[in-house]
Amino acid sequence: MSEAEEIPLWEVFIRPRNGLAHRHCGSLHAADAEMALQAARDVYTRRGEGLSVWVIPSAQIVASDPQDRGSLFDPAEDKIYRHPSFYEIPDDVGHM
Amino acid sequence: MPASLVTALIGLADDHLILGHRLSEWCGHAPMLEEDLAMPNIALDLIGQARALYSYAGELEGAGRDEDALAFGRLERAYRNLLICELPNGDFAHTMLRQFYFASFMQLFWQAAERSADATLAAIAAKAVKEAEYHRRHCAQWVIRLGDGTDESVRRMAEAVALLAPYTGEFFIVDQDICDVIAGGILPDTQTLQPAWQADVEQVFAEARLVPPKDVYAQKGGRRGVHTEAMGHLLAQLQFMQRSFPDMTW
Numbered sequence: 001m002s003e004a005e006e007i008p009l010w011e012v013f014i015r016p017r018n019g020l021a022h023r024h025c026g027s028l029h030a031a032d033a034e035m036a037l038q039a040a041r042d043v044y045t046r047r048g049e050g051l052s053v054w055v056i057p058s059a060q061i062v063a064s065d066p067q068d069r070g071s072l073f074d075p076a077e078d079k080i081y082r083h084p085s086f087y088e089i090p091d092d093v094g095h096m
Numbered sequence: 097m098p099a100s101l102v103t104a105l106i107g108l109a110d111d112h113l114i115l116g117h118r119l120s121e122w123c124g125h126a127p128m129l130e131e132d133l134a135m136p137n138i139a140l141d142l143i144g145q146a147r148a149l150y151s152y153a154g155e156l157e158g159a160g161r162d163e164d165a166l167a168f169g170r171l172e173r174a175y176r177n178l179l180i181c182e183l184p185n186g187d188f189a190h191t192m193l194r195q196f197y198f199a200s201f202m203q204l205f206w207q208a209a210e211r212s213a214d215a216t217l218a219a220i221a222a223k224a225v226k227e228a229e230y231h232r233r234h235c236a237q238w239v240i241r242l243g244d245g246t247d248e249s250v251r252r253m254a255e256a257v258a259l260l261a262p263y264t265g266e267f268f269i270v271d272q273d274i275c276d277v278i279a280g281g282i283l284p285d286t287q288t289l290q291p292a293w294q295a296d297v298e299q300v301f302a303e304a305r306l307v308p309p310k311d312v313y314a315q316k317g318g319r320r321g322v323h324t325e326a327m328g329h330l331l332a333q334l335q336f337m338q339r340s341f342p343d344m345t346w
Contacts, residue, residue, distance in 0.1 A: 007128070028130050031241060038234050039130035042137050 116142030243304025265314020
Protein backbone atom coordinates (compact mmCIF):
# COMPACT_ATOMS: atom_id res chain seq x y z
CA MET A 1 0.00 0.00 0.00
CA SER A 2 1.40 3.39 -0.92
CA GLU A 3 1.68 6.23 1.56
CA ALA A 4 -1.00 8.16 -0.28
CA GLU A 5 -3.45 5.30 0.28
CA GLU A 6 -2.65 5.10 3.99
CA ILE A 7 -2.86 8.81 4.75
CA PRO A 8 -6.12 10.47 3.70
CA LEU A 9 -6.30 13.64 1.63
CA TRP A 10 -8.00 16.76 3.00
CA GLU A 11 -9.20 19.94 1.32
CA VAL A 12 -8.34 23.19 3.06
CA PHE A 13 -10.49 26.31 3.19
CA ILE A 14 -9.29 29.58 4.68
CA ARG A 15 -11.23 32.67 5.66
CA PRO A 16 -8.84 35.60 5.25
CA ARG A 17 -10.84 38.29 7.04
CA ASN A 18 -14.01 38.78 9.01
CA GLY A 19 -16.97 39.15 6.70
CA LEU A 20 -15.46 37.12 3.87
CA ALA A 21 -16.29 33.53 2.99
CA HIS A 22 -13.94 30.59 3.42
CA ARG A 23 -12.12 29.92 0.16
CA HIS A 24 -10.56 26.74 -1.07
CA CYS A 25 -6.78 27.13 -1.03
CA GLY A 26 -5.36 23.64 -1.49
CA SER A 27 -5.08 20.17 -0.06
CA LEU A 28 -2.83 18.12 2.18
CA HIS A 29 -2.32 14.67 3.68
CA ALA A 30 -3.07 13.98 7.34
CA ALA A 31 -3.99 10.97 9.43
CA ASP A 32 -7.07 12.53 11.05
CA ALA A 33 -9.03 15.76 11.46
CA GLU A 34 -6.98 17.20 14.31
CA MET A 35 -3.70 16.66 12.46
CA ALA A 36 -5.22 17.98 9.23
CA LEU A 37 -6.20 21.22 10.96
CA GLN A 38 -2.70 21.67 12.36
CA ALA A 39 -1.07 20.85 9.03
CA ALA A 40 -3.39 23.35 7.31
CA ARG A 41 -2.29 26.00 9.76
CA ASP A 42 1.38 25.19 9.10
CA VAL A 43 1.14 24.82 5.33
CA TYR A 44 -1.34 27.54 4.39
CA THR A 45 -1.32 30.30 7.02
CA ARG A 46 2.39 31.04 7.40
CA ARG A 47 2.10 34.56 6.01
CA GLY A 48 -0.90 35.68 7.99
CA GLU A 49 -3.43 34.51 5.40
CA GLY A 50 -6.16 33.38 7.73
CA LEU A 51 -8.43 33.95 10.68
CA SER A 52 -10.26 30.67 10.36
CA VAL A 53 -9.50 27.28 8.78
CA TRP A 54 -11.78 24.49 7.62
CA VAL A 55 -10.56 21.05 6.60
CA ILE A 56 -12.78 18.54 4.84
CA PRO A 57 -11.95 14.97 3.84
CA SER A 58 -11.48 15.07 0.06
CA ALA A 59 -13.38 11.79 -0.19
CA GLN A 60 -16.47 13.55 1.22
CA ILE A 61 -16.64 16.02 -1.66
CA VAL A 62 -19.16 15.10 -4.32
CA ALA A 63 -17.95 16.43 -7.65
CA SER A 64 -19.64 16.75 -11.00
CA ASP A 65 -18.42 14.42 -13.72
CA PRO A 66 -16.42 16.22 -16.45
CA GLN A 67 -18.36 14.14 -18.98
CA ASP A 68 -21.58 15.80 -17.86
CA ARG A 69 -20.26 19.25 -18.65
CA GLY A 70 -22.36 19.56 -21.78
CA SER A 71 -25.67 18.72 -20.19
CA LEU A 72 -24.99 20.61 -16.97
CA PHE A 73 -23.51 23.86 -18.18
CA ASP A 74 -24.00 24.38 -21.90
CA PRO A 75 -27.75 25.19 -21.63
CA ALA A 76 -26.84 28.42 -19.76
CA GLU A 77 -24.71 29.66 -22.63
CA ASP A 78 -27.48 31.17 -24.79
CA LYS A 79 -29.46 32.72 -21.93
CA ILE A 80 -27.73 36.06 -21.94
CA TYR A 81 -30.85 37.70 -20.51
CA ARG A 82 -29.90 36.22 -17.15
CA HIS A 83 -26.96 38.61 -16.90
CA PRO A 84 -27.99 41.86 -15.19
CA SER A 85 -26.77 44.01 -18.08
CA PHE A 86 -30.02 45.07 -19.73
CA TYR A 87 -30.77 48.19 -17.78
CA GLU A 88 -29.01 51.46 -17.30
CA ILE A 89 -27.71 52.56 -13.95
CA PRO A 90 -28.16 56.27 -13.22
CA ASP A 91 -24.84 58.09 -12.77
CA ASP A 92 -25.84 59.14 -9.26
CA VAL A 93 -25.77 55.54 -8.10
CA GLY A 94 -22.06 55.23 -8.82
CA HIS A 95 -20.37 51.86 -8.58
CA MET A 96 -22.56 49.09 -7.36
CA MET B 97 21.22 41.93 39.48
CA PRO B 98 21.97 42.93 35.84
CA ALA B 99 24.89 40.47 35.59
CA SER B 100 22.82 37.52 36.82
CA LEU B 101 19.87 38.58 34.68
CA VAL B 102 22.15 38.67 31.63
CA THR B 103 23.35 35.17 32.55
CA ALA B 104 19.75 33.94 32.91
CA LEU B 105 18.67 35.50 29.61
CA ILE B 106 21.62 34.01 27.74
CA GLY B 107 20.86 30.54 29.14
CA LEU B 108 17.23 30.81 28.09
CA ALA B 109 18.17 32.19 24.67
CA ASP B 110 20.70 29.36 24.21
CA ASP B 111 17.97 26.77 24.87
CA HIS B 112 15.92 28.26 22.06
CA LEU B 113 18.75 28.82 19.59
CA ILE B 114 20.24 25.36 20.00
CA LEU B 115 16.93 23.50 19.89
CA GLY B 116 15.78 25.69 17.01
CA HIS B 117 18.95 24.77 15.15
CA ARG B 118 18.42 21.08 15.83
CA LEU B 119 14.87 21.28 14.54
CA SER B 120 15.96 23.17 11.44
CA GLU B 121 18.13 20.16 10.53
CA TRP B 122 14.87 18.39 9.60
CA CYS B 123 14.18 20.89 6.83
CA GLY B 124 14.02 18.89 3.62
CA HIS B 125 14.22 15.56 5.49
CA ALA B 126 10.85 15.25 7.25
CA PRO B 127 8.79 12.09 6.72
CA MET B 128 6.04 14.05 4.95
CA LEU B 129 5.71 17.44 3.30
CA GLU B 130 3.31 18.74 5.94
CA GLU B 131 5.87 18.09 8.69
CA ASP B 132 8.62 19.52 6.53
CA LEU B 133 6.81 22.84 6.94
CA ALA B 134 5.61 22.32 10.52
CA MET B 135 9.05 21.61 12.03
CA PRO B 136 10.88 24.57 10.47
CA ASN B 137 7.86 26.72 11.50
CA ILE B 138 8.51 25.71 15.10
CA ALA B 139 12.26 26.20 14.63
CA LEU B 140 11.66 29.75 13.38
CA ASP B 141 9.49 30.52 16.40
CA LEU B 142 12.26 29.27 18.70
CA ILE B 143 14.97 31.24 16.92
CA GLY B 144 12.75 34.34 17.01
CA GLN B 145 12.41 33.94 20.77
CA ALA B 146 16.19 33.48 21.04
CA ARG B 147 16.74 36.73 19.12
CA ALA B 148 14.50 38.71 21.45
CA LEU B 149 16.28 37.28 24.50
CA TYR B 150 19.81 37.77 23.13
CA SER B 151 19.03 41.34 22.10
CA TYR B 152 17.72 42.18 25.55
CA ALA B 153 20.69 40.44 27.22
CA GLY B 154 23.13 42.40 25.02
CA GLU B 155 21.36 45.65 25.82
CA LEU B 156 21.46 45.01 29.58
CA GLU B 157 25.08 43.89 29.44
CA GLY B 158 26.08 47.11 27.68
CA ALA B 159 29.31 45.62 26.35
CA GLY B 160 28.47 46.08 22.70
CA ARG B 161 27.52 42.45 22.04
CA ASP B 162 24.45 42.19 19.82
CA GLU B 163 22.28 39.15 19.13
CA ASP B 164 24.67 37.85 16.45
CA ALA B 165 27.74 38.23 18.64
CA LEU B 166 25.99 36.28 21.39
CA ALA B 167 24.55 33.62 19.10
CA PHE B 168 27.63 32.96 16.97
CA GLY B 169 30.62 34.42 18.75
CA ARG B 170 31.08 32.34 21.88
CA LEU B 171 33.05 29.23 22.72
CA GLU B 172 31.30 26.00 23.68
CA ARG B 173 31.78 26.45 27.43
CA ALA B 174 30.05 29.84 27.27
CA TYR B 175 26.78 28.30 25.99
CA ARG B 176 24.42 27.61 28.86
CA ASN B 177 21.62 25.64 27.19
CA LEU B 178 19.97 22.60 28.74
CA LEU B 179 21.51 19.35 27.52
CA ILE B 180 18.20 18.10 26.11
CA CYS B 181 18.30 20.90 23.52
CA GLU B 182 21.62 19.85 22.01
CA LEU B 183 21.04 16.08 21.75
CA PRO B 184 21.07 14.81 18.16
CA ASN B 185 17.62 14.57 16.59
CA GLY B 186 17.43 10.79 16.38
CA ASP B 187 14.32 9.62 14.54
CA PHE B 188 11.01 11.48 14.15
CA ALA B 189 9.60 9.96 17.36
CA HIS B 190 12.63 11.13 19.34
CA THR B 191 12.39 14.63 17.86
CA MET B 192 8.67 14.93 18.57
CA LEU B 193 8.95 13.65 22.14
CA ARG B 194 11.82 16.02 22.92
CA GLN B 195 9.86 18.89 21.39
CA PHE B 196 6.77 17.97 23.41
CA TYR B 197 8.78 17.89 26.66
CA PHE B 198 10.33 21.25 25.89
CA ALA B 199 7.16 22.94 24.66
CA SER B 200 5.15 21.71 27.64
CA PHE B 201 7.85 23.08 29.95
CA MET B 202 8.15 26.39 28.11
CA GLN B 203 4.40 26.90 27.98
CA LEU B 204 4.34 26.75 31.79
CA PHE B 205 7.48 28.86 32.00
CA TRP B 206 6.16 31.65 29.76
CA GLN B 207 2.77 31.60 31.47
CA ALA B 208 4.55 32.33 34.75
CA ALA B 209 6.92 34.83 33.11
CA GLU B 210 3.99 36.87 31.82
CA ARG B 211 3.75 38.14 35.40
CA SER B 212 7.45 39.10 35.46
CA ALA B 213 8.51 42.21 37.35
CA ASP B 214 10.50 43.09 34.23
CA ALA B 215 8.25 44.67 31.58
CA THR B 216 10.41 43.59 28.62
CA LEU B 217 10.44 39.99 29.77
CA ALA B 218 6.71 40.06 30.40
CA ALA B 219 6.23 41.26 26.81
CA ILE B 220 8.52 38.56 25.37
CA ALA B 221 6.62 35.98 27.44
CA ALA B 222 3.23 37.20 26.23
CA LYS B 223 4.26 36.61 22.61
CA ALA B 224 6.17 33.38 23.24
CA VAL B 225 3.41 31.70 25.26
CA LYS B 226 1.12 31.56 22.23
CA GLU B 227 3.85 29.98 20.16
CA ALA B 228 4.75 27.45 22.85
CA GLU B 229 1.09 26.53 23.25
CA TYR B 230 0.88 25.60 19.58
CA HIS B 231 4.18 23.68 19.68
CA ARG B 232 2.97 21.69 22.66
CA ARG B 233 -0.32 20.91 20.99
CA HIS B 234 1.24 19.83 17.71
CA CYS B 235 3.92 17.66 19.29
CA ALA B 236 1.56 16.12 21.85
CA GLN B 237 -0.69 14.98 19.01
CA TRP B 238 2.24 13.22 17.37
CA VAL B 239 3.35 11.61 20.64
CA ILE B 240 -0.17 10.24 21.07
CA ARG B 241 -0.42 8.94 17.51
CA LEU B 242 3.03 7.36 17.47
CA GLY B 243 2.76 5.98 21.01
CA ASP B 244 -0.59 4.40 20.25
CA GLY B 245 0.19 3.57 16.62
CA THR B 246 1.78 0.73 14.68
CA ASP B 247 4.21 -1.85 16.10
CA GLU B 248 7.09 0.13 14.68
CA SER B 249 5.94 3.53 15.95
CA VAL B 250 5.24 2.10 19.43
CA ARG B 251 8.73 0.61 19.56
CA ARG B 252 10.37 3.82 18.39
CA MET B 253 8.38 5.96 20.81
CA ALA B 254 9.28 3.68 23.74
CA GLU B 255 12.96 3.97 22.73
CA ALA B 256 12.65 7.75 22.65
CA VAL B 257 11.11 7.76 26.13
CA ALA B 258 14.05 5.74 27.47
CA LEU B 259 16.69 7.81 25.67
CA LEU B 260 15.32 11.17 26.79
CA ALA B 261 14.46 10.19 30.37
CA PRO B 262 17.79 11.34 31.88
CA TYR B 263 17.51 14.77 30.28
CA THR B 264 14.20 16.15 31.56
CA GLY B 265 15.31 16.58 35.18
CA GLU B 266 17.53 19.50 34.21
CA PHE B 267 14.46 21.62 33.39
CA PHE B 268 13.76 21.90 37.11
CA ILE B 269 17.24 22.29 38.60
CA VAL B 270 17.56 25.87 39.74
CA ASP B 271 20.72 27.52 38.46
CA GLN B 272 22.53 28.92 41.52
CA ASP B 273 23.93 31.79 39.43
CA ILE B 274 20.48 33.28 38.88
CA CYS B 275 18.84 32.90 42.32
CA ASP B 276 18.42 36.65 42.75
CA VAL B 277 16.65 36.91 39.38
CA ILE B 278 14.11 34.37 40.62
CA ALA B 279 13.85 35.95 44.07
CA GLY B 280 13.22 39.31 42.40
CA GLY B 281 10.21 37.92 40.54
CA ILE B 282 11.85 38.49 37.16
CA LEU B 283 11.97 34.87 36.03
CA PRO B 284 9.95 31.93 37.35
CA ASP B 285 11.41 29.35 39.71
CA THR B 286 11.42 26.31 37.42
CA GLN B 287 11.24 23.95 40.39
CA THR B 288 7.68 25.10 41.03
CA LEU B 289 6.70 24.19 37.46
CA GLN B 290 7.56 20.51 37.83
CA PRO B 291 4.23 19.18 39.18
CA ALA B 292 2.25 20.81 36.36
CA TRP B 293 4.74 19.56 33.75
CA GLN B 294 4.64 16.05 35.21
CA ALA B 295 0.85 16.07 35.11
CA ASP B 296 0.83 17.22 31.49
CA VAL B 297 3.29 14.51 30.45
CA GLU B 298 1.34 11.84 32.33
CA GLN B 299 -1.92 12.87 30.73
CA VAL B 300 -0.45 12.72 27.22
CA PHE B 301 1.36 9.46 27.98
CA ALA B 302 -1.88 7.92 29.22
CA GLU B 303 -3.56 8.77 25.95
CA ALA B 304 -0.49 7.56 24.04
CA ARG B 305 -0.39 4.33 26.09
CA LEU B 306 3.22 5.07 26.96
CA VAL B 307 4.80 4.25 30.31
CA PRO B 308 6.39 7.30 31.95
CA PRO B 309 9.97 6.68 33.12
CA LYS B 310 10.53 6.50 36.87
CA ASP B 311 13.43 7.54 39.10
CA VAL B 312 15.95 8.23 36.37
CA TYR B 313 19.21 9.97 37.24
CA ALA B 314 19.07 13.53 35.91
CA GLN B 315 21.97 14.53 33.68
CA LYS B 316 23.01 18.12 34.23
CA GLY B 317 25.74 20.56 33.36
CA GLY B 318 24.35 22.53 30.45
CA ARG B 319 23.68 25.61 32.58
CA ARG B 320 27.35 25.55 33.64
CA GLY B 321 28.61 25.15 30.08
CA VAL B 322 29.46 21.47 30.46
CA HIS B 323 28.02 19.88 27.34
CA THR B 324 27.61 16.53 25.64
CA GLU B 325 29.83 15.37 22.82
CA ALA B 326 27.20 16.47 20.29
CA MET B 327 27.53 20.16 21.16
CA GLY B 328 30.86 20.81 19.46
CA HIS B 329 29.63 19.33 16.20
CA LEU B 330 26.46 21.40 16.38
CA LEU B 331 28.40 24.62 17.00
CA ALA B 332 30.77 23.88 14.13
CA GLN B 333 27.80 23.97 11.78
CA LEU B 334 26.01 26.80 13.53
CA GLN B 335 29.04 29.11 13.70
CA PHE B 336 30.78 28.23 10.46
CA MET B 337 29.55 31.20 8.44
CA GLN B 338 30.23 33.88 11.05
CA ARG B 339 33.62 32.36 11.90
CA SER B 340 34.64 32.29 8.23
CA PHE B 341 33.21 35.67 7.28
CA PRO B 342 32.89 37.69 10.50
CA ASP B 343 30.02 40.19 10.57
CA MET B 344 28.80 39.10 7.16
CA THR B 345 25.22 39.96 6.28
CA TRP B 346 22.98 38.71 3.50
